[in-house]
Amino acid sequence: MGDRLMENAMIIRPLLLAAGLLVVAPAFAQAGADPARDPKKTEVWTPVPAVVATPPGRAPSDAIVLFDGRDVSAWEAEQGGRVPWKVADGAMTIVPGSKGIRTRQRFCDIQLHVEWRTPTDTKGFDGQNRGNSGIFLQELYELQVLDSYNNPTYANGQAGSIYKQAMPLVNASRAPGEWQAYDILWKAPRFSPGGGLTSPARITVLHNGVLVQDDTVLAGKTEYIGAPSYAPHACAPLYLQEHDSKVSYRNIWVREL
Numbered sequence: 001m002g003d004r005l006m007e008n009a010m011i012i013r014p015l016l017l018a019a020g021l022l023v024v025a026p027a028f029a030q031a032g033a034d035p036a037r038d039p040k041k042t043e044v045w046t047p048v049p050a051v052v053a054t055p056p057g058r059a060p061s062d063a064i065v066l067f068d069g070r071d072v073s074a075w076e077a078e079q080g081g082r083v084p085w086k087v088a089d090g091a092m093t094i095v096p097g098s099k100g101i102r103t104r105q106r107f108c109d110i111q112l113h114v115e116w117r118t119p120t121d122t123k124g125f126d127g128q129n130r131g132n133s134g135i136f137l138q139e140l141y142e143l144q145v146l147d148s149y150n151n152p153t154y155a156n157g158q159a160g161s162i163y164k165q166a167m168p169l170v171n172a173s174r175a176p177g178e179w180q181a182y183d184i185l186w187k188a189p190r191f192s193p194g195g196g197l198t199s200p201a202r203i204t205v206l207h208n209g210v211l212v213q214d215d216t217v218l219a220g221k222t223e224y225i226g227a228p229s230y231a232p233h234a235c236a237p238l239y240l241q242e243h244d245s246k247v248s249y250r251n252i253w254v255r256e257l
Contacts, residue, residue: 059251066103066238072087074104075102077098083101084099094247100240100241101239102239103237103238107254110186112137112186112238113252114181115179115250116180118146119177119245122147125245126151130245132145134241134243136241137201138238141162143160143205143213144163146159149176155167162203162222169214170212172207183205185204185257188235195232197232
């Protein structure tokens, strides 16, 4: 008798489980039919993002190439006219005393890639006198270029700093003579029709692939002496500073954002 009861229980239990599933299944079906739970409600199909090709070692397909190692037509001297720097071996190198250069085109919000190299001859040079140059966004806001490899100086003036405003998060500098890279995201300041500041400039910088400026808010244009401040301006050229040092540049491109 006990064996038969056990056999019946073994038969009935799966039947009850199956019956329970039949009761639950319609509830799931009803939940799936709820329009508020339709996964398509959160799918966005348009507009379709543009395709940008990124060939290894080359600028993205939608970038404006500012210097490819040979052509300097995108640049002019600080006071206008021919670029006074030396172009050779895929790089343009500062001629001390020649003044800086700027792009002929004006920019606001951009993604910028710049490769640079400081001289190997460091004898007798230290601090701000060793491999000094600078990349000025909109001609007013300086991202410092400096040989900061075993070269102490004030922290908000070393490589990767927003000069005299924001020190880098880390020192990612390579040795003199080695090529280095900045990858920059720049958000230009905005001004009201009356000239008031509505949003400050912001910058993110990777130095040799390492984050050194993380959405840094600028207090104004670069000043050597005194506090930075804003004055209304429009889009403006990029400017590379000449600072009595044979710093070299190559592979410069920009994407307008």
